Amino acid sequence: MKKFPKDFTWGTATASYQIEGGWQEGGKGLSIWDAFAHTPGKIKNGDTGDAACDHFHRYKDDVALMAKMGLKAYRFSIAWSRIQPAGRGKPNPKGIKFYSDLIDELLDHGIAPWVTLYHWDLPLALQLELDGWLNPAMPEIFRDYAAICFENFGDRVQHWITFNEPWVVSILGYGQGVFAPGRVSTSEPYQAGHQILRAHAKAVALYREKFQPKQNGRIGITNNCDWREPLTDSESDRLAAQRALEFFLGWFADPIFRGDYPDVMRERVADRLPKFTPEDKTLILGSADFFGINHYTTLYAAEAKGKSAPTTPYGNGGISEDQDVLLTADPHWDKTEMGWSIVPWGLRKLLHWIDDRYEHPEIVITENGCACSDRVSNSKVHDAKRIQFLSDYMSEAYRAIQEGVNLKGYFLWSLMDNFEWALGFSIRFGIHYVDYKTQERIPKDSAHWYGNIMKNNGL
Numbered sequence: 001m002k003k004f005p006k007d008f009t010w011g012t013a014t015a016s017y018q019i020e021g022g023w024q025e026g027g028k029g030l031s032i033w034d035a036f037a038h039t040p041g042k043i044k045n046g047d048t049g050d051a052a053c054d055h056f057h058r059y060k061d062d063v064a065l066m067a068k069m070g071l072k073a074y075r076f077s078i079a080w081s082r083i084q085p086a087g088r089g090k091p092n093p094k095g096i097k098f099y100s101d102l103i104d105e106l107l108d109h110g111i112a113p114w115v116t117l118y119h120w121d122l123p124l125a126l127q128l129e130l131d132g133w134l135n136p137a138m139p140e141i142f143r144d145y146a147a148i149c150f151e152n153f154g155d156r157v158q159h160w161i162t163f164n165e166p167w168v169v170s171i172l173g174y175g176q177g178v179f180a181p182g183r184v185s186t187s188e189p190y191q192a193g194h195q196i197l198r199a200h201a202k203a204v205a206l207y208r209e210k211f212q213p214k215q216n217g218r219i220g221i222t223n224n225c226d227w228r229e230p231l232t233d234s235e236s237d238r239l240a241a242q243r244a245l246e247f248f249l250g251w252f253a254d255p256i257f258r259g260d261y262p263d264v265m266r267e268r269v270a271d272r273l274p275k276f277t278p279e280d281k282t283l284i285l286g287s288a289d290f291f292g293i294n295h296y297t298t299l300y301a302a303e304a305k306g307k308s309a310p311t312t313p314y315g316n317g318g319i320s321e322d323q324d325v326l327l328t329a330d331p332h333w334d335k336t337e338m339g340w341s342i343v344p345w346g347l348r349k350l351l352h353w354i355d356d357r358y359e360h361p362e363i364v365i366t367e368n369g370c371a372c373s374d375r376v377s378n379s380k381v382h383d384a385k386r387i388q389f390l391s392d393y394m395s396e397a398y399r400a401i402q403e404g405v406n407l408k409g410y411f412l413w414s415l416m417d418n419f420e421w422a423l424g425f426s427i428r429f430g431i432h433y434v435d436y437k438t439q440e441r442i443p444k445d446s447a448h449w450y451g452n453i454m455k456n457n458g459l
């Protein structure tokens with residue numbers, strides 16, 4: 001039996017736009033994802049999150065599902081445009097009430113809420129009026145929104161995550177244009193990322209000054225990173241893999257845990273990479289009580305010498321011209337429905353990389369999971385492949401803990417099938433199956449399996 005530490009947190013994760021629906025209810029304003037999904041050609045099969053999993057109306061049933069499987073923690077995100085329909089100004093009481101009721105329902109069932117303030121659904125007005133994350137006025141606007149959340153929910157929420165995956169917002173939203181707001185640029189990703197880091201730090205400073213002393217919660221940020229393994233043991237491939245990791249995770253984690261962007265980014269991105277003022281640096285350094293990491297896959301990295309290779313649907317490579325890293329998959333690796341290679345040992349190596357580079361931080365895996373082509377038969381879903389994936393990744397996490405990594409939690413993506421962004425409802429990540437016609441939820445085999453893991457605190 002692989003027993004995890006006594007205080008280990010087991011949970012599942014979701015995000016507002018992916019599950020809530022109710023896109024024009026309860027006084028909610030539009031978000032950039034409402035607009036993006038309604039733009040022809042942006043989402044597979046023309047899907048939108050208008051109704052999604054209808055969680056907005058079914059949250060009580062969904063909390064009952066969680067309770068039934070013995071869930072201890074639940075990570076969800078707040079739709080900013082429910083709280084402030086135009087992104088600024090007076091809070092919307094109905095929006096506050098929705099999340100307040102959800103939090104109460106969770107606590108009534110003994111489930112700890114882990115709340116993400118920004119999982120990509122920026123109020124549309126802020127995009128139209130200010131160009132979204134490109135604007136240096138955004139950090140203060142985000143801080144004011146965060147303050148409303150701390151004020152209204154902080155008496156009951158002990159775990160805050162400011163941003164989910166700034167890398168994805170920057171690269172997929174402002175670089176490749178496959179996610180909202182759909183911008184295509186080689187400089188805007190660095191500007192957007194810069195303002196997100198400043199926004200994160202301002203919200204954390206406010207929380208620490210005004211709320212943390214009384215509310216005693218903790219606050220951090222979630223970054224995402226694949227593992228990059230050197231293709232050969234040549235010095236140039238080793239450097240290529242290291243460079244790819246610094247462009248992926250170092251971009252956002254270095255300023256927070258080391259004080260500035262990685263040198264290799266400064267050299268290669270040069271003037272397109274904004275500079276922090278001394279005040280920015282002071283505010284950003286140390287602005288996280290834990291290290292949130294989302295991890296899904298691994299690729300080999302080699303010195304590219306100008307070559308580039310297509311990666312996966314979401315183009316996990318970043319801006320390849322800047323990195324000059326050639327990414328490839330081992331053809332023997334099995335893949336998920338996302339086209340992401342299944343390489344459990346990549347998680348262990350990534351955890352060690354974080355442990356070394358950031359001096360032994362407390363790490364929480366805030367997402368890990370597997371997309372499968374699930375089918376219902378006799379009201380059951382036999383997702384053996386997902387169970388194998390989870391078991392193998394958890395085993396590697398366990399090994400990392402044995403080897404001294406300070407890993408404190410694991411959140412499975414996702415509680416239920418949901419709107420998988422540009423791929424719509426075609427991709428299923430859930431441990432509960434969702435029938436989008438009837439909104440029926442069916443626990444998959446993996447839900448029962450995960451229930452046992454949590455009960456035994458181990459594998």
Ligand code: PNW
Binds near residue numbers: 018224
């Ligand atoms: C994450 N990449 O997205 C998000 O946090 C979730 O909302 C999402 O449903 C889940 O992972 C599965 O996709 C990512 O290209 C999107 O590297 C793209 C990448 C990574 C994570």
